[in-house]
Amino acid sequence: MTQAFERVASCWCGDLAVTMRGEPMLVSSCCCTRCQRRTGSFFGVTVYFHPDQMVAQRGTPSTFQRPDGEARFHFCARCGSNLWWFVPDDDEEVLGVAGGAFADPTLPGPQRMVYTSTRHPFVRPPDGLPEFEDGAD
Ligand SMILES: [Zn+2]
Numbered sequence: 290m291t292q293a294f295e296r297v298a299s300c301w302c303g304d305l306a307v308t309m310r311g312e313p314m315l316v317s318s319c320c321c322t323r324c325q326r327r328t329g330s331f332f333g334v335t336v337y338f339h340p341d342q343m344v345a346q347r348g349t350p351s352t353f354q355r356p357d358g359e360a361r362f363h364f365c366a367r368c369g370s371n372l373w374w375f376v377p378d379d380d381e382e383v384l385g386v387a388g389g390a391f392a393d394p395t396l397p398g399p400q401r402m403v404y405t406s407t408r409h410p411f412v413r414p415p416d417g418l419p420e421f422e423d424g425a426d
Pocket residue numbers: 300301302303304305365366367368369370
């Protein structure tokens with residue numbers, strides 16, 4: 290990782306924030322119903338990093354481990370913003386950060402859209418964006 294620049298992702302009230310160093314590994318948008326219910330939006334945008342790229346944290350998160358072990362979420366106990374989560378990936382974990390929490394237009398846009406099988410018909414991704422009916426990877 291040669292880039293030394295950092296981006297901060299913050300909850301709405303500012304109690305909870307994380308600082309990420311360098312560019313993300315992947316930015317992915319997902320139309321699955323779990324992301325719809327988690328975000329309250331019609332799709333979620335996850336910015337994936339290696340866990341080592343999280344170089345600072347402010348505040349103490351509340352956590353929620355999905356019973357199926359699929360992901361462990363960290364969110365602000367005061368305002369409820371869901372900020373980051375760990376997803377098992379073979380023997381390791383990858384770190385996902387909520388794309389909107391950066392509120393940063395320089396953040397790279399999604400490189401793919403997954404779970405288009407449950408996408409609302411009015412959600413129109415950019416031309417040429419790779420689409421997957423279910424998950425990718
Ligand atoms: Zn908050």
